[in-house]
Amino acid sequence: MLKKITRIFRKDAKIATRDAMLIYIVLIPVLLAVGILFFAPGVTDSAIKFAMLENDTEEHIDYMEQYIQVELFDSESELERRVSKRDDVVGLVPRGNGYEIVVEGNEDESVIDSAKTMNSLYELGATRENTTAEILSFEKTVPPLKTMLANMLILIVIMLAGMIISLGIVEEKSDNTINAINVTPVSQNNFIIGKSMLGVVVAMVSIIASLVIMGYSDINWLMIILVGVTSMILTFVIGFIQGLGSSDVIEAAAGVKLVMVPIIGSIAGYELLSDKWQWTMYWSPFYWAYKANNMILSKTADWGTILICLVAVTVISMLIYLIYMPKIRKGLS
């Protein structure tokens, strides 16, 4: 049995390598991981920016650059154009003996308060040397946004694995090889497992490589692999349902878009809903997978909670599989 499964896996891997699809699919999450690694420090900076004039005093510009991101402009009209753009950039221009704060008019109160405070502190001559504050640090190096992006990347990879299976089956259908399986010694179960293996292997390799690149090498790998593998059950199911249910690539593509709804919904629900409304997302296995990964990546996971998440992902995925099993079997017949 194992030999037959491996043969199907090898055949799929060979086809995918020939189309360079396999390389792309492993490579793209890795490239995204590199991207996250590089731009993550930028996203933890202060949300407010100052637009200042190039002909302002060097001392004033240097002072502000210690506290706020500063963009310089050669004229006041250029500065105003920048302030008018969609983000919260506040202008600071010399007027008389002081400075005028230029705002677009639709900024949040906190942005204007921050700008007023920074300018007041400059005018008062406040410097770090005179402070009555001290700062202590837990010396964490991974910002939560990076964890969120890494977690989203994991779900993208899992979705991608489903797509590989789905597109593979659509192509098998168009080549009429699905029917041919029924007259070979390969059983339907072996065929399902064999077809799924490529997605699982590719996804796990991508996930592990991406996490190592992003600096998560000291996480609990057993936990992440367990969550990954259980999430893959769902991937098999989705891939097969989509692949067998789609008569052509358009329908498979539409199916992918449909799967993105619960994935995005689960992430948004976990991140945005208050604690008392989190239960509304319990139906989604993606929610449990995202929650578990979030805890593992932020190194706050305990086995009790992770096991609850694993059971939830597995049970919901198996339920979906059992509901769709007759359809999958019919599609393979």
Add this chain to the structure above:
Amino acid sequence: MKLLSTYLKEMKIASRGFYFYIEIFIAVLLLAVLLFVVEENPDSKFEEYLYFDMPQEVYEYMMEKDIASGKVRDGEVKELTMKPISFDVTNKDTGEVLSYDYTEEKKVDVKTIEKINTDTGLIKTTAYIFDNEEDAVRMSMSEGSIAATTTMNEIGELSYRYFQQGYETERFSNILYVLHTFSADEVNAQLDQQVIRSLGASERMNNREQVVPVFVVFAGSLMGFFIIMSYIYLDKDEGVIKAFAVTPSAVWKYLLSKSFVIITTVIISSSILVIPILKLKPDYLIFYIFLIITSFGFSALGLLVSSFFDSISKAFGVLYSIMIVLMLPGFSYYISSFDPLWIRFLPTYPVLQGFKGILLGQTDMVYVGSISLAFLLAGALLLSIANMRFKKSLTI
């Protein structure tokens, strides 16, 4: 006429397919989520853990003063659970390291105060007030929010200890230092003298409205790029393009009709979301013109890419890479501190900004006009290159 009849025929075929209805279903679903689940102006989820090391009467006086100013209000008492944890804290000024080790879980009831945005009445920050610094620090470590201790000495002077996570930027730490160099009264007096000049914008997208430009660009236009490729490969399998070689109709008309099908789908799905959420705010004429032109640009890109590959499997890697790269401006849209120069050169960046202005009814005509012109020219160029490639091979 041939173009029109080809378009109508393509629309008829598309309307029989699953994809067309999925587009509409997703737009309706998102609309329902936005209307019934997403709050227009939600409270902030930002939290901080505070400890006031001072006589109770001084703390109460300070709180009453803040509450009277309307900037703060009393919240509920909440039960917090602290997990077993061990960690080190490094003093950034002295280098001294403090070690904490907690082996037991602990539950504490803490008072909360809510810091209020006086303009909107929404909660800016929820602060948990602890009875001791250790618990505040322990929560800060496990939950990832900042902790702070305010200490008053014998002669009534205040000093502050902030507990940061460690990944904050140097600039952010510098602000915390410089904030505590003058007394609150001195800073407040200086704040009153600040001169603010507004450029006149008053509208700001609420939480619900902010989703709409992202949907229009990514789920609409950009998805059109993906779908047009799928259409082409489906037609290739069915030998449609070869049939064009023996008809009087030109290949470019076929390609353009495919773009029109995508544009029609995008117009329908975008309208389902835009009209109920934004109501009369947008400049609709400009919105639809901009939507048509940008969708045309993205679908022309899809046509060109599809001309290089024989099947969706072979095109998949390039397709996927382009889509991921073009989605990156979405991060910049939501995270304003992340706005590097390079991201502004990706075509989805100006399109997002353009749609945001149009949907808010604050269209920058020069900006939108120049982006439209660029997309129109680029789209026409990409389409003509795709046409040349398809004509040459006759095997889409």
